[in-house]
Amino acid sequence: MHQATKILTRSPLHLVLIFLALIWTLPTAGLLITSLRPPQDVAQSGWWTVLAHPFNFTQYTLQNYDSVLTKEGMGRAFLNSLAITVPATVLPVLIASFAAYAFAWMKFPGRQFLFVIVVALLVIPLQMTFIPILSIFARIRIAGTFPAVWLAHTGYGLPLTVYLLHNFIAGLPRDLFDSAAIDGASSLTAFFKIVLPLSVPAIASVVIFQSLWVWNDLLVALIYLGGSPNVGPITLKIANLVGSRGQNWELLTAAAFVSMALPLVIFFSLQRYFVRGILAGSLKG
Amino acid sequence: MRTKRWTPWVYVAPALVLLTFFLIYPSINTIRLSFFDRRAETFVGFANYVYSFTNSAMLTAFRNNALWVAVFTTLTVSFGLILAVLLDRVRYEKIIKSLIFIPMAISMVGASVIWKFVYAYRPAGVAQIGLLNSVVVALGGEPIGWLIERPWINNLCLIAVGVWMWTGFCMVVLSAAYKSIPRQLMEAARIDGATEWQVFWKVILPLLKPTVAVVSTTMVVFVLKIFDIVYVMTNGNYSTEVIANRMYKEQFSFWNYGRASTIAVILLVLVVPVMLLNIRRFRQQEATR
Numbered sequence: 110m111h112q113a114t115k116i117l118t119r120s121p122l123h124l125v126l127i128f129l130a131l132i133w134t135l136p137t138a139g140l141l142i143t144s145l146r147p148p149q150d151v152a153q154s155g156w157w158t159v160l161a162h163p164f165n166f167t168q169y170t171l172q173n174y175d176s177v178l179t180k181e182g183m184g185r186a187f188l189n190s191l192a193i194t195v196p197a198t199v200l201p202v203l204i205a206s207f208a209a210y211a212f213a214w215m216k217f218p219g220r221q222f223l224f225v226i227v228v229a230l231l232v233i234p235l236q237m238t239f240i241p242i243l244s245i246f247a248r249i250r251i252a253g254t255f256p257a258v259w260l261a262h263t264g265y266g267l268p269l270t271v272y273l274l275h276n277f278i279a280g281l282p283r284d285l286f287d288s289a290a291i292d293g294a295s296s297l298t299a300f301f302k303i304v305l306p307l308s309v310p311a312i313a314s315v316v317i318f319q320s321l322w323v324w325n326d327l328l329v330a331l332i333y334l335g336g337s338p339n340v341g342p343i344t345l346k347i348a349n350l351v352g353s354r355g356q357n358w359e360l361l362t363a364a365a366f367v368s369m370a371l372p373l374v375i376f377f378s379l380q381r382y383f384v385r386g387i388l389a390g391s392l393k394g
Numbered sequence: 395m396r397t398k399r400w401t402p403w404v405y406v407a408p409a410l411v412l413l414t415f416f417l418i419y420p421s422i423n424t425i426r427l428s429f430f431d432r433r434a435e436t437f438v439g440f441a442n443y444v445y446s447f448t449n450s451a452m453l454t455a456f457r458n459n460a461l462w463v464a465v466f467t468t469l470t471v472s473f474g475l476i477l478a479v480l481l482d483r484v485r486y487e488k489i490i491k492s493l494i495f496i497p498m499a500i501s502m503v504g505a506s507v508i509w510k511f512v513y514a515y516r517p518a519g520v521a522q523i524g525l526l527n528s529v530v531v532a533l534g535g536e537p538i539g540w541l542i543e544r545p546w547i548n549n550l551c552l553i554a555v556g557v558w559m560w561t562g563f564c565m566v567v568l569s570a571a572y573k574s575i576p577r578q579l580m581e582a583a584r585i586d587g588a589t590e591w592q593v594f595w596k597v598i599l600p601l602l603k604p605t606v607a608v609v610s611t612t613m614v615v616f617v618l619k620i621f622d623i624v625y626v627m628t629n630g631n632y633s634t635e636v637i638a639n640r641m642y643k644e645q646f647s648f649w650n651y652g653r654a655s656t657i658a659v660i661l662l663v664l665v666v667p668v669m670l671l672n673i674r675r676f677r678q679q680e681a682t683r
Contacts, residue, residue, distance in 0.1 A: 119483075126480055129473075130490045133558065136508045137496070139525055143511065155523050204408045211405035223406065230417045232669040234619050236641055236658040238420035240427060240651055264416025267409050296401055325501030327622045328638075335646070344503040348626050351507065358511055358523065365507040372499040380492070384566055387498055 186346035197262035205270035253337035277311035318386035474564025495562035502622035
């Protein structure tokens with residue numbers, strides 16, 4: 110009896126939570142199901158109609174994925190996204206770890222001041238930088254190429270990555286560096302043998318955040334690669350598809366799911382680092 | 395460690411050079427450009443600023459950004475707070491948290507496609523393929539052009555996409571803060587006869603206030619610069635314009651460097667105070683951790 114009343118009084122709580130979870134899940138479920146239905150079905154009925162016979166597999170097809178990956182150029186765009194994301198993650202994280210290490214453990218004039226400047230740069234909206242940089246890129250003829258976005262993402266990512274890695278590296282125990290110095294280790298040896306291995310948790314979070322930011326970015330790609338479809342990442346491709354194929358939902362949904370696949374895999378496999386990375390990244394300008 | 399005097403500079407130089415090139419120099423240049431004409435040739439004084447605060451498209455953008463700031467921030471933070479508190483009481487907390495956090499992983503472009511499909515509109519009498527209109531029709535209503543009905547329905551529909559994406563963030567941050575509140579405080583209040591409602595308003599909320607403040611300012615900064623969702627879903631048509639999209643148009647549709655720069659500077663001026671507040675709070679939190 111006691112158990113029963115407890116369940117009864119708590120049922121509004123469960124209902125509210127399950128209702129919210131449904132609202133949060135249904136749109137994505139609809140996307141996934143639609144991407145697996147034949148074009149004529151998608152145009153004729155809502156995606157939820159498949160739920161009448163969910164295990165009738167004749168109503169599903171991989172044809173849309175085949176179309177977007179080959180005919181619509183999503184395969185190329187996916188590779189472009191990879192080609193942009195990997196260097197645009199490795200570069201800033203490497204450069205930021207060097208800087209963070211120096212700011213945390215080396216003495217040089219202006220250290221405090223420079224570090225404050227680096228963090229203060231977080232307040233600058235990217236929009237402040239587009240016009241002058243684009244005109245320089247155009248002059249040195251790298252607008253519309255991968256190096257343009259690699260460099261841009263590196264520059265934009267540095268304030269946050271330096272700040273976060275500094276917080277972590279500055280917290281490493283002093284004894285480690287003292288004993289390394291006694292052993293005659295150079296600063297570079299200390300960096301590779303002590304700082305990098307011990308900072309793996311912080312670096313993992315920063316890598317996840319930065320790579321996700323770059324992978325999901327539309328604006329920076331639009332500005333520096335906008336006019337060159339051959340090098341455009343997946344986000345740019347989808348934004349264009351929405352314009353040109355706005356009513357072909359089977360293609361749009363398949364394309365969107367292709368773009369979500371990698372982030373979702375990272376999310377499910379590295380959830381703890383992932384959440385930490387996102388939380389840390391919320392400061393990004 | 396054996397370090398020469400110039401060693402530290404070797405470590406910080408790449409970062410400093412890139413930051414100067416990508417953030418410091420262009421920002422100064424953009425401020426300068428905002429006082430010049432469309433081709434960055436003739437000095438025009440404050441003409442671009444006068445334009446930005448009088449032009450009707452810009453005024454719509456300001457109004458919409460204000461709407462985004464108010465509605466988006468309120469909804470993400472309240473949903474996040476409600477979920478943080480309620481989920482703590484059930485056993486399936488982890489699963490629901492994951493489900494609500496997932497949208498943070500996908501791009502705003504992907505989210506825009508997902509929701510454009512939810513909002514899909516077809517005339518009455520034809521089978522609706524959009525989830526929202528099919529519900530409306532099933533309840534006996536007429537299908538609604540969610541992204542066209544100006545100015546409230548379509549703007550609120552765009553904001554809903556943002557809320558769907560960012561509630562998970564607010565929930566995770568607030569939940570961590572909530573779980574760090576000593577349980578005895580709430581128990582003591584309950585033993586003194588406080589209702590759950592009173593415990594929430596008198597004990598939980600005051601203790602969560604600093605976190606709510608940080609999360610809210612983070613949301614405000616983010617939303618002032620909102621771009622992707624609007625660019626993909628409506629491109630600012632049907633009075634859904636926002637500041638960042640307006641800047642993109644001035645630059646790449648109208649090729650007006652002066653006006654585009656001015657809008658960027660306005661964005662900076664709006665963001666800086668909130669951002670400074672945010673960084674200061676973030677550092678305080680780090681210090682107490």
